[in-house]
Amino acid sequence: MSAQRDPSARPDTLVRPVEAFVEHLSSETRHSPRTCDNYRRDLIRLTDWLSASGVQEWQQLLSHDVRRYVAELSRQGLNGRSIARHLSATRRFFDFLLRERLVTDNPALDIRAPKSGRRLPRVADVDQLSQLLDASPEDPLEVRDVCMFELMYSSGLRLAELAGLDLAAVDMRGAEVRVLGKGNKERILPIGTKALEALERWLGVRSSLAGEGQPAMFVSRRGDRLSRRSIQARLARWGLVKGADQKLHPHLLRHSFASHVLESSGDLRAVQELLGHADIATTQVYTHLDFQHLARVYDQSHPRARRNRYDEPDQS
Structure with missing residues (x-):
């Protein structure tokens, strides 16, 4: 897993919408604090990747960028289920951005996570x-x-x-x-x-x-x-x-x-x-x-x- 970036290096234009989305989950849809923290963690990880790539606005994120991000998560060792969770958070976040008229489309809408091999359950002797x-x-x-x-x-x-x-x-x-x-x-x-x-x-x-x-x-x-x-x-x-x-x-x-x-x-x-x-x-x-x-x-x-x-x- 890549190291966490310095929060001060994250562009406000990327971070502020994430914080607004998390606040929306907490106050309007009544999600638990743990769920809100999970959404924020996943989206901040995407924010760090985008800022390292020179992206400053969520409107700049395109479908091929999301595919590149999925490939990066896979290279970092995340399995299909974890990547699917990241994609779900991204899709829901962009639905919020669409509602707020901050973007014009959802680039993660048709992106699917790679399939994970089915893990056999462990048993005790x-x-x-x-x-x-x-x-x-x-x-x-x-x-x-x-x-x-x-x-x-x-x-x-x-x-x-x-x-x-x-x-x-x-x-x-x-x-x-x-x-x-x-x-x-x-x-x-x-x-x-x-x-x-x-x-x-x-x-x-x-x-x-x-x-x-x-x-x-x-x-x-x-x-x-x-x-x-x-x-x-x-x-x-x-x-x-x-x-x-x-x-x-x-x-x-x-x-x-x-x-x-x-x-x-x-x-x-x-x-x-x-x-x-x-x-x-x-x-x-x-x-x-x-x-x-x-x-x-x-x-x-x-x-x-x-x-x-x-x-x-x-x-x-």
Whole structure:
């Protein structure tokens, strides 16, 4: 990435419209401060490139200049997705300039970012993941953490699904969890033995942290619902403390869940049903799979699932 230019070297004729646009995003369209900062950063990067090229006015920017800028971003190592974000910011900025009658056209309108090669999701090694999950917690917060991580890996939960989980969504006797996924679509997932044991341990100490009437399954030391960011931080911390050879994050556990079950079962449709994927291009080839079939595939395939669920006597 190129070094940041001295702000005093940027022409006011380029900078002032950028600041006006960011102010428009903040005050008129009510974008978050973080989003405004992202737009400003991307546009200031373009401003620096233009001023280094001798351009003093936004009206001077032409389509072939935008293509040259895209090529420069690619040379600097940005992938297709990042370049597409820069182009999106540029297009929206020029829509604003058109509205303000500062330019007469949008030179980024028909420019597309180069395609990026699809990155394969990283997965954790079964043995190391088991070692990390089997490590003994030392206090109630770590009991909670292990329970969260076991449940994510056991059932392939998304981060948002775990953070939004309520006590009422878990059926301990049925070894099932009900989650609300993307598009407010509900699905029921099996819970493996290790995760059930972790849930029992957590529920045994949860009352020491959670206030009466708190519906959230996982709570902070203050007793309120644990945030997504806190879950991410606690998982990363657990990996560091327990000696993981890669950074642990929630999606790694979900990817590992999918990979390990698919590797053992070969049943792609069942795995995708368990994950709750809603992409039309993918789900068109699925046939409906009832929950009993999904649970059998899960029990036979997941490294930490309960075995012989259906052969066990009724304990009720």
